[in-house]
Amino acid sequence: MDLKAATHVCVSPVEMEGDDTQVLPRSPMYLITIQGGVPGAMLRIEGPEASLGRSAENVHQFPDPTISRRHAVITHDGSGDAWLTDLGSSNGTYLDGKRVPPHAATRLEDGARIQLGASIILKYASLGPDDERFQREMFERTVRDNLTGLYNRGYFMEQIGPLCERNRMRNLGTALLMVDIDHFKRVNDLHGHEAGDAALREVAKVLRESTRSDDLVARYGGEEFIVALPVASADQGWERAEQFRRMLASRPIRAGRKELRVTASFGVSSSTMARPRGIKALMTTADVALYEAKRTGRDRVVAAERMLTAAERRTESCDALAV
Structure with missing residues (x-):
């Protein structure tokens, strides 16, 4: 899930002078997160309309329970003016501290602050190339792990909910992979912390090279990593994890x-359409499966679904014997 890959070229407005079309320079507009979500996150406003709300159908999604599924919309008219309209949300839309009336367009100025629901506050701002570059660099520093370059734990936890929702809208499930480097303390003790850092970077590189733009990869902490990816079945999650395991085991550091x-x-x-799980349950069961992989010899993949199936078979056998 690459932030840079999500940046698109914004079409500049034009002005008609007689039969000639003149392109007017104009900085692209952004919503910059001030409160709620990841501070400094940049959401680019493109096209004549950008909807804001809790559901994945919106142009910009905010997974906050105080925000309505379709909360508000920002529109740009032919003159380039911006307008904010509340779509009849339950908890209201506020512009510079004042609640805007529902279903009535309110003029939106550069630098205005927009509040959605109880906790999301955004700044509507134009950014020139230098300002955009600076803002993006500052944001990247807050969401990236310094050593590996992967996203950090905080950013992962902010994004896992929206990712699961987007997958659900596509009739897909989500697989969560917890990854732990085997005997990492021994690497540090025998070869030094330089070797330990090299091992962390190499694991991160394998995960980054083996994932797609729809996947979310982060350093969870210490020698642990976490991956979330869309799947059509629970078996696909296990298969992807096994690919990662084999690639890492064959890679010299x-x-x-x-x-x-x-x-x-x-x-x-895995949380699938047939067997959905909440985020807390996903993380808990993935952690239990990771513990089982370490307990049974390490350098292996254990899927929570297969553990549950085996436990269910044992329970059924015990029930049959009891009868």
Whole structure:
């Protein structure tokens, strides 16, 4: 899930002078998160209309329970003026501290602050190329892990909800992979922290190279990583994790003059259309599966669904014997 890949070229407005068309320079408009979500996040406003709300059908989604599914819309008219309209939301839309009337367009000025529901506050602002670059760099520093370049835990936790919702809208499930480098303390003790850092970077590189734009990858903390990806079935989550495991096990890691190899254990849990799970349940069951992978020898993938199936079979056998 690459923020940079989500940036598009904004079409400049034009002015008609006789038979000639003149392109007028104009900075693209953004909503910049001030409160709620990830501070500094930049949402680009493109086209004549951008809807805001809790559901994935909106141009910009805000997974906050105080925001309505279709909360508000920003429109731009032929003159380039911007307008904010509340779509009859339950908890209201506020512009510079004042609640706007529902279903009535209110003029939106550069620099205005928009509040959606109880906790989301956004700044509507134009950014020139230099300002945009600076704002993006500052944002990247807040959401990236310094050592590996992956997203950090905080950003992952902000994005996992919207990702699950987008997958659901596409009739897909979500697989959650918890990844733990095997015997990481031993790597540090035997080869030094430089080798440990090299191992962390290499695991991050394998995950980054093996995932797609729809996937979400982060360093969860220490030697743990976490991956969320769309799947059509629980088996697909296990298969992707097994691909990661094999690639990592075969990859040499260089730290100075030293060359070593590391393995990792994977715990997988899936929420599918047939068997949905909430985010808390996804993370809990993936963590249980990871513990089982480490307990049973490491360098392996354990899926929560397969553990449950085996437990259910044992329960059925016990029930049959009791009868």
